Amino acid sequence: MTRWLALSLIGAAAFAAHGEQPDLAFKPAGNETYAFDTGALRGTLRSEGRSIGLLSVEHIATGTRLDGNAYGLFSHYRVFTENRRYGHGAWDWPSTSARRADGAVEVHWAAAEDRPFEMAAVYRWTAPDTLDLETSVTAHAELTAFESFLASYFTQGFHASTVYAGGGPEGRPAFRTTELDAGYWQAFPRDPQVVTMIQDGRWQYPPSPVEWAIRDNLAGPLGIRRNRDNGLCAIIMARPEDCFAVMTPHEGEGHGSLYLSLFGRTIKAGETATARSRIIVRPLANDQEAVALYEAYVKE
Secondary structure: OOHHHHHHHHHHHHHHHOOOOOOOOOEEOOOOOEEEEOOOEEEEEEEOOEEEEEEEEEEOOOOEEOEOOOOOEOEEEEEEEOOEEOOOOHHHOOOEEEEOOOOOEEEEEOOEOOEOEEEEEEEEEEEOOEEEEEEEEEEOOOEEEEEEEEEEEEOHHHOEEEEEEOOOHHHOOEEEOOOHHHOOEEEEEOOHHHHHHHOOOOOOOOOOOOOOEEOOOEEEEEEEEEOOOOOEEEEEEEOHHHEEEEEEEOOOOOOOEEEEEEEEEEEOOOOEEEEEEEEEEEEOOOHHHHHHHHHHHHHO
16 A cells, blocks of 8 residues: 555544544635635635636645646636637636535636527535536537537646556557657547547637647546656546547646546537536556546446
8 A cells, every 4th residue: 555545544534533524615715716625635716706627726635736737627628619619718708606505616607799608617526535517508509519628737746647548458448648659639539420520620720729639539538647756646537428538638748737528519509518527636556446436427
């Protein structure tokens, strides 16, 4: 057992020994910013009224900082329909937020003249190391091949990025590594059909157009950012019907990012569609533990 895994287990045992329940509620911290301290993780959600994800996130047992960019973890970045991008990203759109009675936080983006849809997101801690996110979109006009690109940016300690895909040893699913020789920006699609959507021109708009190197098909929308110094992992997943690709730069690239391409279908006018995703932060003894966490999530 690694030292850091032992620390996490000791922390969990301490809660149980004292009969304490972890505090999984977000707390108001001024100007639509919300603080959290679950006993395993602490930090904030939103900043100065902007919806830019989880910020200043610290794994308490190890003292490890996770987020490494001004836009944090689980932030809503690019939004697309077929061959169209809506502005720079949802980071820049005006949004409102409110804390729910159960301690979750709901964010809302209104429709605009150049955005014929409204979006909402609910952030909820379901365990001290587990955050669930529900993203929904209500179409005011038909949205062809709609995509919400969910971004997470990690510190350089989390330079190892792997994605659960086919094409492993003897063709079995495995976590595929992301060395530079496989491409600078790498996309693992759900199936060959969604590659057409990835390549329909949505990623060619300046600034920062991206050419995605298409890798093996997903075994499930599941990726890991791993801190090799202490074994701490951020395990990111979504329901298979809600996510059509997992994307990442090559291992060691400066963004330290991992992305989920959510929705990936046409949403009719008047329809509301929902996509669910989850991030878990804990040490892993092996990759199979991450697969077991994903399989349990899918069954919920």
